Amino acid sequence: MTNDLTAAMAGLTVGSHITVHGGDTRGYDVIRAGYLLAPPDAKKITYNGASIAGWRVRVGAHGADPDDRATWVSLTPERGIIRHTPEPDMSQWQQGPVTTAGARRDRHDLHIVFGGQVYRGATEPIEETPVLVVYTGESVYEFIDPNTRELHFKCRSGKDIWWRPLRPAPTPSN
Known part of the structure; x- marks a missing residue:
């Protein structure tokens, strides 16, 4: 391993x-964020028919069950990136189809913060x-970087995504 x-x-x-x-x-390639539920296990990972140390x-x-396969991610030197990341403020994040964020075919000004597909x-x-x-x-939407105008993501209207408003909601004043 590297x-x-x-x-x-x-x-x-x-x-x-x-x-x-x-x-x-x-x-399949996956990206997951969350908490480390158990110490990493050194394993032989089978990838493309070959057994690789990983x-x-x-x-x-x-509190999630570490034995639930939905929490497992296999890392190998060729297919593995892991890094500490800050906890997101989940109070603004939502998940659902892009249309729940306000996307419509007749709207051309929707700016959101994209959090990835669910x-x-x-x-x-x-x-x-x-x-x-x-x-x-x-029924296809493209997510464009507003500065470079490059395509960042593309999906059908029913695809579940993470999103939040571009500007945080105002906090109530006392």
Whole structure:
């Protein structure tokens, strides 16, 4: 294993808030954010028919069952990134189809903060990117970086995403 991944694993403690990019139990790429539920396990990971030395990391909400496969992420030197991340303020975040954020085909000014698509077992957003939401036809929306005008994400109207308003809601004054 690479020294970077080994060093990152050594610096983890159960309860740390982390973001992990690796593979799920079926071999699909996943990104998960949450709390480390159990110490990482050194494992042989099968990937593309080859057995590779790697780690199993369990990431989820506080109190989640570390034996629930939905919390497992497999990391290998070729497919593994893990880092400590700050806890998000979940009071503003929502999940649901892009239309719950106010996206419509006749609206061209919707700016939101995109938190990533909602994955199975995900308990919080995995990114925090301001985007302009644009309807492109056939129930497809593109999430455009407002500064560079580059495509950041694309999905159908029914795809569940993490999102929050671009500007935080005002706090009530006393």
